[in-house]
Amino acid sequence: MSAAALPARGALRAAWPWLALAAGSGLFWSFLDARLTRDLLDWLPYLASGFVMNVLISVLAMALGTLGGVVLGAMELSNARVVRAPAVAYVQLFRNAPHLVLIFATTYIFPFEIVVAGSYLPFPDWLKAVLGLAVPACAYVAEIVRGAILSVPTSQWDAARGSGLSRGQTLRWIILPQCLRRALPPWMNLYASITMSTALASLVGVHELLHAATDASTAVRRDDFTIAVYLTVLAAFFLFCFPISRLTRRLERRFAPR
Amino acid sequence: MAQDHTPRPILVELRDVHLSFGAAEVLKGIDLTVAKGDAVSIIGPSGSGKSTILRCINGLAQPHTGRITVAGTRVDTLRTEAERIALRKRVGIVFQQYNLFPHLTVLENITLAPTRILKVPRAEAEALARDLLARVRLADKVSAYPGELSGGQQQRVAIARALAMRPELVLFDEVTSALDPEMVGEVLAVIRELVRDGLTSILVTHEMRFAEEISDTIAFTENGRIVAQAPPAELFYRSGNPRIRQFIGGFQGYRDAVQHREGI
Numbered sequence: 001m002s003a004a005a006l007p008a009r010g011a012l013r014a015a016w017p018w019l020a021l022a023a024g025s026g027l028f029w030s031f032l033d034a035r036l037t038r039d040l041l042d043w044l045p046y047l048a049s050g051f052v053m054n055v056l057i058s059v060l061a062m063a064l065g066t067l068g069g070v071v072l073g074a075m076e077l078s079n080a081r082v083v084r085a086p087a088v089a090y091v092q093l094f095r096n097a098p099h100l101v102l103i104f105a106t107t108y109i110f111p112f113e114i115v116v117a118g119s120y121l122p123f124p125d126w127l128k129a130v131l132g133l134a135v136p137a138c139a140y141v142a143e144i145v146r147g148a149i150l151s152v153p154t155s156q157w158d159a160a161r162g163s164g165l166s167r168g169q170t171l172r173w174i175i176l177p178q179c180l181r182r183a184l185p186p187w188m189n190l191y192a193s194i195t196m197s198t199a200l201a202s203l204v205g206v207h208e209l210l211h212a213a214t215d216a217s218t219a220v221r222r223d224d225f226t227i228a229v230y231l232t233v234l235a236a237f238f239l240f241c242f243p244i245s246r247l248t249r250r251l252e253r254r255f256a257p258r
Numbered sequence: 259m260a261q262d263h264t265p266r267p268i269l270v271e272l273r274d275v276h277l278s279f280g281a282a283e284v285l286k287g288i289d290l291t292v293a294k295g296d297a298v299s300i301i302g303p304s305g306s307g308k309s310t311i312l313r314c315i316n317g318l319a320q321p322h323t324g325r326i327t328v329a330g331t332r333v334d335t336l337r338t339e340a341e342r343i344a345l346r347k348r349v350g351i352v353f354q355q356y357n358l359f360p361h362l363t364v365l366e367n368i369t370l371a372p373t374r375i376l377k378v379p380r381a382e383a384e385a386l387a388r389d390l391l392a393r394v395r396l397a398d399k400v401s402a403y404p405g406e407l408s409g410g411q412q413q414r415v416a417i418a419r420a421l422a423m424r425p426e427l428v429l430f431d432e433v434t435s436a437l438d439p440e441m442v443g444e445v446l447a448v449i450r451e452l453v454r455d456g457l458t459s460i461l462v463t464h465e466m467r468f469a470e471e472i473s474d475t476i477a478f479t480e481n482g483r484i485v486a487q488a489p490p491a492e493l494f495y496r497s498g499n500p501r502i503r504q505f506i507g508g509f510q511g512y513r514d515a516v517q518h519r520e521g522i
Contacts, residue, residue, distance in 0.1 A: 159357035162316060163371035164346040164423065166339055173370065177361045 018242070022235055033224065040228055043216040047229070050212030051236050053126060057208065058195040061133035065194070066187070068134070069141020074171060076146045087142065094139040099197045103132035107204040126208075129201035133194055144186045148179035185252040192241040192248075199237070209233055266293040268327075269427060269458050270315060275324030275334075277310060284310050285321065286482035292427075292460060297453040298487075299461045299469035302479035303505065308462040309354075311479070312429040315460065316349040317342040329426055347375060350420030350428040354435050356412040358404035364391065364415050365400045368422045376423065383422070390418040394448050410441025414448055421452075428452075430461040466509040470494055478502050 075087035094102070106128045113120045152175050160170040202211035213233045217226040270292035277285040284307045292298045300308045313319035314326060317333055326333040329348060336342050358367050368387040372378040378386075391397050394414035404412050413433055420428050430449065434442040446468050453459060453472045463469050469476055470490040477487040480501060486493060494506055 155353065155355055155357045156359065158318060159353060159359070162318065162346060162351040162353075163419070164343050164375045165371065166343060169374065173374070174359055178359075 019239070036224055036228055039220055039222075039225055040232065043220075043229065044232075046216065047209060047212050047232060047236070050207060050209040051240075053201075053206065053208040054195065054198040054237075055240070057126060057130050057133065057198045057201060057206075058191065060130045061137050061194055061198075062191050064130070064134035065137025065141050065190075068138035070145050070176075072138055072142035073145025073149065076142060077149055091139045091142045094136050095143065097136060099133060099136055100200045100203065102135050103129050103200050103204055106132035106135070125204055126201065126206045129198070129204065129206050132201075133197055137190065137194055140190050141187065144183050144190065145179065147186075148183040149175055151182055152178050185248045188244055188248040188251070192244045195241055195244075196237060199233075209236060266295055268292070269294040269296075269329055270460070271325070271327045272311070272314070273325040275311075275314060275321045275326060277307075277314065277319060277321045284482055285314070285324075288314075288324070288479075288482075288484055290477055290484055290487065292458065293474070294426075294458055295456050296474040297457075297459045297461065297472050299463055299473040299476045300479055300484075301463065301466065301469055301476060301505075302485075306479040307482045308479050309431050312351065312431050312460060312462060315427075315429060316351055317345050318351075343375070347423060348426045350423055350425035352413070352416050352420050352428065352430050352433050354432040356404070356409070356416045356436075358412055358415055358419070360404050363401050363403055364396070364407075367404070367415060368419045371419075372422050387418065387422055390421050391415075393451075394418050395444075408441060409437045410444045413437065413441075413445045417445075417448055417452075427458045427460070430459060430463070432462050432464065434463070434465060466494075466506065478505070 072087045072090060075083050076091065078084045078087075107125060110123055110128050110131070112124075113122050115121075149171075156174055156178070157170055160174040161167075165173065198208060199210040201208050202214065205211070210233055213229045216229050220226075220229075268291060270290070272288050272290040275285050275288040276283070288307070288311055290298070290300075290311065300311060302308055310319055314321050315328060315333065317336055321334050324334060328345065331345055333345060336345065358364075359370070362370065365384060365387055368390065369380070369383040372383040372386070373380055388397065388400065391400060394417055396411060396414055396418070399407060399411065399415070404415070407415065417428075417433075433449070434445050437445060442465070446465065449459070449461070450468075450472055461469065461473070473490050475487050476490050476493045478485045478493060478499075486497065486499060486502060488497070493502065497503055497506075
């Protein structure tokens with residue numbers, strides 16, 4: 001916990017001048033127009049509820065993507081063609097597909113409710129957006145995992161198999177644990193990128209931050225407010241993603257081969 | 259080294275083993291016999307296939323033709339992974355680059371395979387690991403990570419890791435070649451003790467003086483063949499083969515230095 005908190009604090013310190021600049025210009029603006037500030041503050045809880053959805057979608061998509069990606073990444077390195085080929089095909093296909101297209105696809109392919117054991121369960125749009133982003137996330141994580149596995153020296157495989165471990169056991173107990181630190185920085189980069197892509201969900205009607213901003217802008221119908229609200233959206237994503245990317249760079253430096 | 263000379267059962271036998279990597283023919287008909295309790299050293303020029311012979315014996319490499327028998331198991335006919343695992347439980351291997359698992363402590367490195375593969379109870383496996391660490395003189399390094407140890411210490415842990423499976427045979431693949439000179443002695447001392455206690459072992463080595471001292475027989479490889487297998491005195495001093503005489507002769511000055519350094 002403390003080990004993780006320390007670099008996070010460092011990242012926050014690095015972001016401090018930017019935060020000060022944003023806060024300063026915001027304050028300056030509010031002196032110019034008090035009404036704008038009041039309106040913005042009124043809409044802030046609504047915008048925040050939207051942003052919670054962005055975070056939820058990104059966390060779930062990344063969790064699914066990681067689970068699937070680890071399996072796919074290991075499959076990509078299999079000796080058996082029947083195992084390797086589908087994994088490679090999946091990765092190549094979805095690594096090269098626009099996220100927005102995938103979100104549209106999952107939105108319209110899946111029904112709005114599903115039948116489980118006789119009862120109808122709703123299948124809301126935000127959950128479809130999660131799937132839409134989890135699909136490419138799987139492919140990206142698979143590549144990260146594959147690269148990390150290949151970066152472990154083959155002599156580790158020899159040593160493990162020489163001790164009587166099977167291929168799967170070697171992967172599970174010897175290779176993957178060593179991949180963790182190598183894969184963490186690119187994994188966090190991916191998380192930041194997936195988080196930014198959650199804004200695309202607004203286009204299929206998911207109530208997230210960008211959607212909320214559009215609602216606010218339509219309701220207030222004033223140009224200065226519209227500008228302010230979208231700047232707020234930008235600031236929210238920046239404040240969420242910037243510390244992650246700073247932390248990633250720190251970890252990359254720390255884990256760099258010496 | 260064995261003191262008695264009653265014939266002992268054969269533990270390892272290679273007959274006419276051939277192996278190619280692509281177009282390169284690495285083994286061109288290897289014959290090797292190791293009796294139970296024997297220490298056999300394989301010496302010879304670099305690239306003559308010494309390490310590949312060891313990898314064939316524990317199934318890490320698959321020969322194309324020829325017969326390999328280890329403790330009654332026909333290694334060359336093993337097809338499934340389960341069969342090879344059954345073999346590797348009984349044959350330990352120690353590598354030139356130690357190859358310890360860097361994310362595990364010394365104790366975990368040694369207990370991993372016994373607890374997970376042999377299903378030895380943890381307490382028992384840890385007790386054995388501590389015994390083995392005491393034997394390789396590293397009792398105080400139980401909870402250290404490999405990265406915190408010197409090369410010589412890591413190699414001794416690797417030896418303990420191989421022994422923890424209670425193998426019938428241990429393969430030593432140039433285990434001192436990657437070590438700084440001052441650490442070679444401590445590793446050789448450990449192996450010397452193990453051989454004295456009757457461990458069956460096959461050693462690929464460039465330490466001629468050491469091979470001469472501990473081996474029951476020495477095999478000389480050249481160009482993918484075992485040119486001769488004989489007791490050390492015979493191979494080192496009475497061989498009629500000019501290539502062997504030349505190879506041994508090339509080590510003469512080096513041998514004196516080793517003798518001096520180790521005091522053996």
